[in-house]
Amino acid sequence: MRDSGRQQDLSPGLFRSGSELFLQVPGWRVMQKQxxxxxxxxxxxxxxxxxxxxxxxxxxxxxxSIGALLAVIGAGTAALGAGLLVLGKLPHRLVWIAILVMVAVLTSLAAYFLMQFVLAGVMAAAALALILASLLDFRRGAI
Incomplete structure (x- = not known):
């Protein structure tokens, strides 16, 4: 183990910063697990x-129906965008998070109008999770 300031390299791809363990994929930034x-x-x-x-x-x-297809596209966009945020492929900017929150909220609204209430709740929870993750990042000064 080598100590480089606050980070400790454990093996290729793994390092520890404080009490947290991070996975580094070659060519990608550190995974944003929030x-x-x-x-x-x-x-x-x-x-x-x-x-x-x-x-x-x-x-x-x-x-x-076309409405159900649009709900599939909206949910897929929200899932893909959040997945790219996890992998660090999207710039960690408030604008991208705001767009993904809007996509999740509009998909939730579409699901509500389609009377797919479980889908509406899941997409509203996804929007809330994006908001809370960005608030946690903002509090730590990472945005």
Whole structure:
């Protein structure tokens, strides 16, 4: 182990800063784990929206509709954006987070109008998770 100031390199790809352990993927910045809840909620939203659109378990009342397809696209965009925030591929800027919050809120609203209330709740929770993650970053001065 080598101590470089506040960081300790444990092995290629791993380092410790204070009490936290970080994974460094070559060519990527450090993973931003505070955005993991938003990414996982986004993936759940994609699965729920695909269920509403494709209706593999029976008639949902909106299967095959353009509104359900737009909910799939919105949930996919929110999941992809949050995933890119986790991987550090998007610039960690407030503008990107605000756009992703708006996408999640509008997808939640679309799901509400489609009467897919579980999807609406999951996407609203994803928007809230993005807001809370950015507030935590802002408090630490990382934005």
């Amino acid at each position: 955005h993991l809840p938003a990414a996982s909620l986004g993936v759940m939203g994609v699965l729920l929206a695909l269920n509403a659109y494709a209706a593999p378990f029976g008639n949902t009342g909106v299967d095959g």
